[in-house]
Amino acid sequence: MSSVADGGDLTAKAHIRNAALRLFAERGHDAVTVREIASVAGVSPALVVHHFGSKEGLRSAVDEYAGRAFDALFAMDEQELAEAMTGDNWVSIGELFARAFPPGSPLPAYLRRLLLTNDPAGAALFGRWFAQTRQLLETMNQLGATRPSGDPAVRAAFLLVNDLAVLLLRNQVAAAIGVDPLTPQGMTRWAKEVTAVYQDGAFATSPGEEQR
């Protein structure tokens, strides 16, 4: 769990996994060499294949490890979550991330790789999150906390994808608005706008136009 004390009492295998996670997240799987991972982990290249069979084995081990960490974010009681989300209090995935991981964690960046390199691990993760979002909205709907939608699947995908966008484009957003949206300050600024739009909309309902 902790990534602050990387020189702690971790096993060499864990060191390798952590080094690979960080390097994969920063530069992508193919741009990172086994020798590099081994060097960062402070071991010999031969040891990483000894422990993980191959570079591909290491990759899937990291995928599984990261996937487990991500799923833990969503593993809260859904009913409780739905009740906490009354109207003006949308808990975004970004907030869950910032709450669970230390500031310098490579996990957000790894999620980006996972989702954008269309590998099966990312697809599976997205599928699970989509199902959970959809169910969450259904529950909130029954609580009267949401406006009903004519297309619940697309509505859920839209909200999920919007949340993920902040994670995926974190760096670009930070450069644009001047503050990292995953820091506390950035998050409150971001959340205020998200809440405003999700509550009242962004467009003026035009005076003469028809109301749907």
Place this chain on the structure above:
Amino acid sequence: MSSVADGGDLTAKAHIRNAALRLFAERGHDAVTVREIASVAGVSPALVVHHFGSKEGLRSAVDEYAGRAFDALFAMDEQELAEAMTGDNWVSIGELFARAFPPGSPLPAYLRRLLLTNDPAGAALFGRWFAQTRQLLETMNQLGATRPSGDPAVRAAFLLVNDLAVLLLRNQVAAAIGVDPLTPQGMTRWAKEVTAVYQDGAFATSPGEEQR
């Protein structure tokens, strides 16, 4: 412009650029070899470095080419665009893409790579789009088409990022809702929900107050 007749009267240099664009978009810069690009383009590996100096040179040539194509999407008259966007008619970036590029175009996937890797080309592109989105909202605001926001920068980033998310997560979204959101059918389904949320919000206004 045209990518339909790839075997047409294009110069070999253009063939190489196109092949690289497609392969880079599909599998990432580092996972593609010069020999592979040459093979797809039907030329020798030596020719690609003859024309582009190095693999890195080819990469930046492709970046520039793609960036030009992307910017062309936004190069419409802003005032006109703002007026077209009255309330229930938000023209998303995804729609601009689908309107400009043929279905099988590698450009959406390349945009994903561009924004995913933190290379300067992607950052510059996002910066330009952010500025344009912000100005568009400002214009729409003056036309009374939008609800004013307390934080225009974040509002613009939020809307831009939401649009981009559909492009970035296109495959996952397609798997989740059962239709590619960049096809006409997918776009109308998606746009309907986006419009609904942007117009009326997604949450019920606080319980006990004003149910529709």
Place this chain on the structure above:
DNA sequence: ACGGCGACTGAACATCTGTTTAGTGTGCTG
């Protein structure tokens, strides 16, 4: 016809890649 020039190629080169092999030390178990 000729000379030059640029597109284009096959083969070679040095380097880097993931992986293998053979081996060293170390701690645990009988």
Place this chain on the structure above:
DNA sequence: CAGCACACTAAACAGATGTTCAGTCGCCGT
């Protein structure tokens, strides 16, 4: 203590990688 399993390493290997080199071909102006 003997035996053994396991973490770990240095060195080497085969193949792939980006790039270079020497040279061929075909076109175009003179």
